[in-house]
Amino acid sequence: MAAVAKKYFLLQKHLNSSKPCLGIHLYVRSAHKEAKPFQSIPGPVRLPLWGNLLHYKLGVFDVRKYHEVLEHLHKQYGPIVRETIGSRTVVHVFDPDDIKEVYMNEGQTPFVAPLMETAQLYRKQKNLSLGLGNVNGEEWYRLRSAVRHLMLKPQEVQVYFSAVREIAIDFVSHIENILVDGKVENLRDEVSKWAQESAGAICFGRRLGCLNGGEMENVAQKIIAANKEIFQLSGNLKFSLPVYKYFHTPKWKRITEAENFIYRTTEKYVEQTIDEVKTIIEKENRVEEKYQFITHLLSKDTLSRDDIIIIAFSLFTDGLSTTVPALLYNLYCLATNPEVQDKAYAEIELVLKETDTITADVLNKLPYIKAIVKETFRFYPIGTEVSRIIQKDLILSGYHVPKGTHVDLTPNVHLQSEKYFNDARTYLPDRWLRGHENTNYHPYLLTPFGHGTRTCAGRRFAEQDLYIVLFYILQKFKLEYQNNNKSLEQVFETLLFPDGPVDVIFKQRSNNA
Template sequence: MSYFRCGRVTFNFPGKNFAAAIPHCRWVTSKSAQDFTCIPGPVSLPFVGNTYLYKLGIYSVFQYHKVLQTLHAKYGPVVREKIGNRTIVHVFDPDDVKTVHSIDGKMPEVPPLQETTQIYRQKRNLSLGLGNTNGEEWYRLRKAVQQMMMRPKEVSHYLPLQDKVAQDLLKKIEKSLDSNNVISNIENIIAKWSMESSGMVCFEKSLGCLDKNETTADRMIKANRDIFILGGILKFALPIFKYIATPKWKKFLEAEDFFYQKATSYVDETVDEINKLVEAGQLKEDQYSFLAYLLSRKDLSRKDVNIITLSLFADGLSTTSPSLVFNLYCLAKNPDAQDRIYKDIMKNLPEDNRITAEAINNFQLLKSAVKETFRLYPIGTETSRIVGKDTILGNYVIPAGTHVDLNQFVHFRSSKYFHNPEEFLPERWLREAQGTAINSAGMHPYLLIPFGHGTRMCAGRRFAEQDLYTSITRILQNYQLELVDPSYNMEQSYQTLLVPKHPMLLRFIRRKQ
């Protein structure tokens, strides 16, 4: 078997003459690249693979991000792990990440975003959605939502709605402050903000998550948290639950059923309202834009519409919500940076106080701060691929069809890639900082890609970013943030994604208007 390599990118073209004409390229053969079985990793036992390490407490599921750091430190840039009968190759080097993405093709194949959710949807005869499908079925769904969810102009249509919810969040914060201007349950409030904002985008109405319907919101937040906690635990368990309804699987089904049924009721109510307006000839062009657009697509079934809407509605609870918590922590922990970002926001905010797409484009320091927070406190541990062809990663031959997890987050606090890696320095991401002392190591383009890369990039990325920018802007415009305990250090817990491990006590000091 022969491959030609240009830099670290490897292709399996037939014939050496092609590579000979290209400088800086070399051939890697089966003689120089090691076999797949040579990839290092922890000792695997028959039937159980490496799950015994999690069962015995040697590895912790809730600290899976630290397990990955341990695997990288002990075994190197490519590691093989076996969970039950599933073999996963962990890739840590951003050059190898680039290699994987270089062979993505038109329809990259991925393992299920959450296998437990995929199984649930199959059992309930639901559409699987974007994150749990591949091939033509994935491409059909992606093509249908691309215009609405991924084009900046289309997403900016929802900016006034998201800003309204950001201002509702301010009212909730003000009501929740104690006599010392402290909020003890900021994580819960932010989760409700996330649901309210997603509901405003999907259904163009208030769900009352921040006021009258807080009890329902609390139940939905708990159900969503259970889905992700149990999904994370079952990911590292023997797949007995696929054949026998174990207690954890039953609890998972209960949480999924409750959340899906409640969210679907919101979809049904909105669809009924749209149909009534259509029948009366009263539906305005810019009314119920998200759902009306999905319903107008002949290539989407009602099942597809439900799941796509559910995904956008629910995903923020597990992604945007902890992201905002991490951002508020970084701002409170770094008052000088917070002050610089506040001044930059006020300098670029229009006189009429509206947050517009143009204003957000000018919030360069704020956008850099959000990116810096993703570096220090990533939401996920990996993006995944099923490699479509034989390739070489870290000098090992990876056969087509192998599940590869891209775990470059282990380098986010490495001095090899970042100057003063433990410091919160938003300026490192500003374009003018490239090549300066703050950014002397240079930025690898495949190192920090929190929403993924290419055609399988997170479909809700622009909505999530817009939510973060508007909420942080409104909070900093009205409050100075301060940690009640200056010595508090944020830690993360793995629950399918990474969330705050402990509650954060945050003081909101009102700014003079």
């Protein structure tokens, strides 16, 4: 093992050198020759046909606590683990140096396994565009190129700042109006309505009315329920024999009905927006800035109508399963750490002495709010892993992993480890502030939006949403928690959601708070 590591270190040294190394191919062959074979990667006992599936079916491993299963696998088998679900073999990669190795060798068009095979199958059956998360190679590059500048450049995302700010202010008023004894009856659903309203303003250039009562709020609630159904059932089917791919099982029918409702609703919104844009162009020969998202997509010859609908569909709905739990976790962490909350409020007050309206520039003066969001991701990650289909043979933790292998990159098992973080179980946003004594953390440990060219396309929108809404919530309310003796747990439903209600208490601040 030590000999392999030494040779591999020398190999990397020569690879990074500006001078060519005549012996490089010898090092490669030697390193791969001395690596342990793929079949010897440790893992739980696999059975014919079923693989490790019976561990989940018989309750040895709890699907709804899959993140804890991963911690168990790491603890029992080490930094690399092989698992088989039916006919699908997955290599879990836990060591951050191995994770770095995968990222460094993925090239310009990394290959991924879809987050939800059910979503990919649904779109194939309906002859829809598959979207960024369900394609690889040239097809992925075509879609990514069309949205890269629109979604990943901070200055482009800031175009929507005023709309997002207006919606955050309205959301705070909405919370104020529905409080009963300081509590919101179903905080997750109300946060989900905020997420839809904010995403709708970006995707469709108008307010949808998700927070205003009436029919549009009812539609928003139906989308929320359908999205929950999809993620819950898809998480369950991930650990089942894929019978649903060949027969219309009851669970598959429920997923299809839920997908149909969300897709048709989004399609209607997109078509309405396109009609509005065309009317303005025909009458006034101009394009309104609020329609920038759709007009940008329409300007791309490489995108079909179905591509545009799916891209809008993804941005409009993805926040329900990512930004929503992220905000819930942030509110919980603030409510249960009053000293952190007080420091955040002091930062907000300082900013408000200079201006009464926050702008994109003002956000840059809120490093502590941003540190809170980052520390919350450390305590409560949204996903369990990042999947890759490696495109070249690699050596990971001394084992040969061949090209084409599905690897799941899972650094989350270390996020509360003293090996990597001082006071790991203490919620400490200060650790992410510039100048803090312990800021030299492994760069491949906390990557909530992924890494490299397949970084989450909606990252900038999600961050902007979170920073703005937290600003206005903390300005208006002091947060407390009803049951401080019980920690908030997570449950696996394709991604990680709060396991039960998040009973934050919202107390209005006085002027002298």
